[in-house]
Amino acid sequence: MKPDPEPWYSTTLNLWQLAGVLVAGWTLIKALTEGWRRTVGRRRYVTTRLRKIAPGVRHDYVESLLGEPRWQSAMHCTRLTPQEPEEVHDGDRKVELTVRTWLLSKLCYLVTWCEDDIVVMYGVTTSSWWFRPWVRVGETRIRLGKSTFSALADSAVTHRAWLGNRRFGYFEEHYFGNVGGYRSWYVGVNDFGFNAFPVADEWFDLSEFSHTLLRPGPREAYRANAPINTVVVSGIALYEEIQEGTFFGISLGVDQDLVRLADPEYHVLDSRIGRAHRRIRAWRGGRSYRRWEKRRQGQ
16 A cells, blocks of 8 residues: 655744735735825825814824824914903913924824813814815815915904014904814914915005904905815813903914024034025025015006
8 A cells, every 4th residue: 555645835924924925915015005104195194184173182192193283393382262251360360382393294293282181173284285175164165375365254243454564464263153163263374385476565554553463455355365284173262361352472373583493404414404404495486476566566
């Protein structure tokens, strides 16, 4: 009787081969997914996570989506007084808000204002031509970095503008009551965002005490030409600074003076990429200024 022939395959070897194929396949899928997220898919990756943020969520939840913030600071606010202010001490009205800022894939900046680690409001500033997401302001859809203020009905609760030697900005508040979930939308121009255009000095209404309001004619022209690059969404934030219009200071959204020092052009240790960034920034600044001058002359 002849013995059975040796099998042409090895069971042990095939198991090891299968394990190697599975590990290699998993590693390849993970590398491709990470590469997609960091390159062509980063815009969708960022947008998907920003959609999950809303006023009232916990800061830990935002951090689980986006990681740790790169910048963090504190600001002090005063709660609005009730009907009987004598029953409340001034010390009880003081609250501290934690302001956290993320730079997301070099496409946009996310800023959150938190009280007791609960998000009171959050804002998005686009910083790239490649990131121009659609945003709902009430029932109107606008595109950050492209849509102008004229896309929104001129029904703003208030507006504010400022112009300095280096800093500038403009924003207006929109509120829709119960239809909008009792949220407030602050849409505006951030001087560190993409496609930012300043207001002109002669447009301000000098009869107004704070000198932060624009005259009707120039404001209408500005709304028709200036793109919106920042939107801030607020829940029910009962602070005196919001009522007075001083809550955002000179920056709606990301603060240029806080984040610009992390750019390669401001690195203390010089490099070729830093010098290239400085040349690109100077070229972009000159081009934006020339475009804005042409717009002003055509008005």
